Amino acid sequence: xxxxxxxxxxxxxxxxxxxxxxxxxxxxxxxxxxxxxxxxxxxxxxxxxxxxxxxxxxxxxxxxxxxxxxxxxxxxxxxxxxxxxxxxxxxxxxxxxxxxxxxxxxxxxxxxxxxxxxxxxxxxxxxxxxxxxxxxxxxxxxxxxxxxxxxxxxxxxxxxxxxxxxxxxxxxxxxxxxxxxxxxxxxxxxxxxxxxxxxxxxxxxxxxxxxxxxxxxxxxxxxxxxxxxxxxxxxxxxxxxxxxxxxxxxxxxxxxxxxxxxxxxxxxxxxxxxxxxxxxxxxxxxxxxxxxxxxxxxxxxxxxxxxxxxxxxxxxxxxxxxxxxxxxxxxxxxxxxxxxxxxxxxxxx
Amino acid sequence: xxxxxxxxxxxxxxxxxxxxxxxxxxxxxxxxxxxxxxxxxxxxxxxxxxxxxxxxxxxxxxxxxxxxxxxxxxxxxxxxxxxxxxxxxxxxxxxxxxxxxxxxxxxxxxxxxxxxxxxxxxxxxxxxxxxxxxxxxxxxxxxxxxxxxxxxxxxxxxxxxxxxxxxxxxxxxxxxxxxxxxxxxxxxxxxxxxxxxxxxxxxxxxxxxxxxxxxxxxxxxxxxxxxxxxxxxxxxxxxxxxxxxxxxxxxxxxxxxxxxxxxxxxxxxxxxxxxxxxxxxxxxxxxxxxxxxxxxxxxxxxxxxxxxxxxxxxxxxxxxxxxxxxxxxxxxxxxxxxxxxxxxxxxxx
Numbered sequence: 237x238x239x240x241x242x243x244x245x246x247x248x249x250x251x252x253x254x255x256x257x258x259x260x261x262x263x264x265x266x267x268x269x270x271x272x273x274x275x276x277x278x279x280x281x282x283x284x285x286x287x288x289x290x291x292x293x294x295x296x297x298x299x300x301x302x303x304x305x306x307x308x309x310x311x312x313x314x315x316x317x318x319x320x321x322x323x324x325x326x327x328x329x330x331x332x333x334x335x336x337x338x339x340x341x342x343x344x345x346x347x348x349x350x351x352x353x354x355x356x357x358x359x360x361x362x363x364x365x366x367x368x369x370x371x372x373x374x375x376x377x378x379x380x381x382x383x384x385x386x387x388x389x390x391x392x393x394x395x396x397x398x399x400x401x402x403x404x405x406x407x408x409x410x411x412x413x414x415x416x417x418x419x420x421x422x423x424x425x426x427x428x429x430x431x432x433x434x435x436x437x438x439x440x441x442x443x444x445x446x447x448x449x450x451x452x453x454x455x456x457x458x459x460x461x462x463x464x465x466x467x468x469x470x471x472x473x474x475x476x477x478x479x480x481x482x483x484x485x486x487x488x489x490x491x492x493x494x495x496x497x498x499x500x501x502x503x504x505x506x507x508x509x510x511x512x513x514x515x516x517x518x519x520x521x522x523x524x525x526x527x528x529x530x531x532x533x534x535x536x537x538x539x540x541x542x543x544x545x546x547x548x549x550x551x552x553x554x555x556x557x558x559x560x561x562x563x564x565x566x567x568x569x570x571x572x573x574x575x576x577x578x579x580x581x582x583x584x585x
Numbered sequence: 586x587x588x589x590x591x592x593x594x595x596x597x598x599x600x601x602x603x604x605x606x607x608x609x610x611x612x613x614x615x616x617x618x619x620x621x622x623x624x625x626x627x628x629x630x631x632x633x634x635x636x637x638x639x640x641x642x643x644x645x646x647x648x649x650x651x652x653x654x655x656x657x658x659x660x661x662x663x664x665x666x667x668x669x670x671x672x673x674x675x676x677x678x679x680x681x682x683x684x685x686x687x688x689x690x691x692x693x694x695x696x697x698x699x700x701x702x703x704x705x706x707x708x709x710x711x712x713x714x715x716x717x718x719x720x721x722x723x724x725x726x727x728x729x730x731x732x733x734x735x736x737x738x739x740x741x742x743x744x745x746x747x748x749x750x751x752x753x754x755x756x757x758x759x760x761x762x763x764x765x766x767x768x769x770x771x772x773x774x775x776x777x778x779x780x781x782x783x784x785x786x787x788x789x790x791x792x793x794x795x796x797x798x799x800x801x802x803x804x805x806x807x808x809x810x811x812x813x814x815x816x817x818x819x820x821x822x823x824x825x826x827x828x829x830x831x832x833x834x835x836x837x838x839x840x841x842x843x844x845x846x847x848x849x850x851x852x853x854x855x856x857x858x859x860x861x862x863x864x865x866x867x868x869x870x871x872x873x874x875x876x877x878x879x880x881x882x883x884x885x886x887x888x889x890x891x892x893x894x895x896x897x898x899x900x901x902x903x904x905x906x907x908x909x910x911x912x913x914x915x916x917x918x919x920x921x922x923x924x925x926x927x928x929x930x931x932x933x934x
Contacts, residue, residue, distance in 0.1 A: 262761070273760075401901070401903045411623065411921050412917050412924060551913055551917050552749040552914045552917075554908075555893075557903070557905075558901060558902065562901075565900055572759065575761060576760065
């Protein structure tokens with residue numbers, strides 16, 4: 237296709253697991269369509285994984301994106317002739333000039349590595365940010381937003397909460413409301429486990445095994461079943477609504493405590509058991525708890541890997557239900573963020 | 586409060602029924618807060634109803650806004666010394682210079698008056714637009730958006746669909762998705778009537794009387810119970826997703842056909858009856874129908890004046906539930922639109 241060069245927006249993808257691969261595939265399919273609809277040419281100039289980098293200043297074409305997405309994990313450094321051994325963002329930024337830095341590395345809430353370092357480096361080099369890695373937002377929200385703002389850079393992270401939906405942007409757009417409380421089911425793995433326990437009347441350990449077999453739970457499922465992932469999402473939400481809470485201040489109950497007996501007792505009394513994350517803005521408190529929900533409550537209908545959030549404001553209540561994540565759903569959220577920023581980049585030229 | 590004058594954004598409110606009055610009250614309460622949070626001073630320079638205008642170039646203060654909201658209907662022309670008899674937008678725009686024109690007149694889908702004329706006049710005078718009146722969007726969507734765009738003006742209308750929620754903006758922000766189908770319960774009056782029929786096992790006419798007594802249904806309820814309001818909302822949605830459908834092309838079943846017998850039969854078989862609006866984007870068709878919904882479907886939990894919409898995309902499904910409208914809820918949506926535009930107006934100075 238013939239594309240005006242001032243419509244080209246350079247994108248670097250840092251982290252190339254399931255979301256990164258899905259993003260490469262979706263982009264291979266949709267680049268032309270995005271150009272036709274929005275007048276922007278998204279050009280992937282670099283892809284980085286844990287072992288190396290693939291860099292192409294003029295941008296990978298559709299076929300190359302598909303091939304990259306089919307390489308074994310951690311082997312973009314085999315993608316000749318664009319392969320570079322080892323990860324060196326300085327070298328990357330000296331070779332290509334990303335307009336948008338897409339941070340998809342895993343969320344590490346202890347060290348923040350490599351996400352925190354990566355995104356601050358990106359800001360120092362004048363790149364706008366799209367994040368699916370939650371750690372930089374959980375650990376350094378204010379600093380990140382302020383630094384970016386002071387350089388006129390955008391930071392978007394729609395993929396981090398209810399990744400398959402535009403929840404984050406919706407929350408941000410509620411400018412005139414006073415939000416009292418946000419609560420919901422925001423971790424897909426644990427909601428899937430609970431749904432299995434209710435539907436098949438099985439114990440937690442068995443439901444967890446099914447989730448692991450299906451790739452819904454990780455081999456080390458602690459982030460999900462100990463409520464850390466949900467707590468991290470609450471921290472991000474708390475920052476958006478201007479009442480920041482720290483990860484260590486979120487009260488957490490591990491879902492591993494739940495037994496089939498608890499489930500059966502709840503069902504008999506007209507309830508279902510859900511793993512509910514709550515941010516109480518007035519009290520500046522947050523929790524991730526095992527809770528009984530009346531069977532006719534909307535939360536009782538949110539099953540499997542669906543997620544849902546209820547926003548209670550001084551005026552009204554809003555409920556948002558959608559996919560919590562998944563490679564392809566999250567990739568679309570990342571892509572929406574990229575498109576939004578790219579439109580501004582092109583518009584300001 | 587001391588406010589920098591370059592932070593002042595002039596707003597004219599055209600139409601002063603329940604939403605307009607609620608907006609005046611909310612603004613009286615929140616103006617200071619909005620200034621502190623967003624650095625914009627929303628100044629209401631004119632309020633227009635069906636009989637006259639109240640105009641104050643330096644902007645009404647909080648106390649005046651409250652007093653205006655408590656006047657009898659159609660009597661802003663009694664608000665001395667700012668009263669003007671008769672409606673004359675040309676005179677209004679020659680006296681004050683609204684940055685934002687807020688069109689809250691009633692939706693008339695036959696003649697489009699006065700909304701259509703008002704908003705095109707506003708554009709001709711360089712004012713950004715916020716609409717709660719649906720008629721200009723239903724009858725002249727493309728022309729309106731194009732004219733505004735060509736003059737660099739914003740058009741926002743969050744209040745028109747699921748008025749108590751930011752549904753419209755959320756839909757617009759789903760840039761990378763292909764939307765297949767949007768369906769839901771989008772008229773509060775008819776959902777209230779159906780809920781009453783299910784809960785109290787009463788006939789349609791009786792439920793309608795309750796809705797009228799509570800002010801939920803109008804004396805002439807045809808717009809709601811014949812599905813015209815829901816159809817108008819589908820037309821707006823169809824334009825947003827780029828597959829415009831005309832109001833007369835929406836297939837409509839009147840809810841007045843429903844009997845208690847239908848409800849009881851449905852309940853016995855495990856269903857509830859809902860008034861479902863559907864936009865099928867692939868087929869470019871739209872309908873407002875009486876439908877049976879399985880009792881455990883999420884739509885079956887959307888009762889009373891709640892509304893809900895399901896967006897089905899090529900990737901995922903998203904459900905949005907919230908207040909369909911109401912004076913104060915709709916006023917907040919209008920205010921969110923005003924704030925969004927005002928931020929851009931101030932930012933571009």
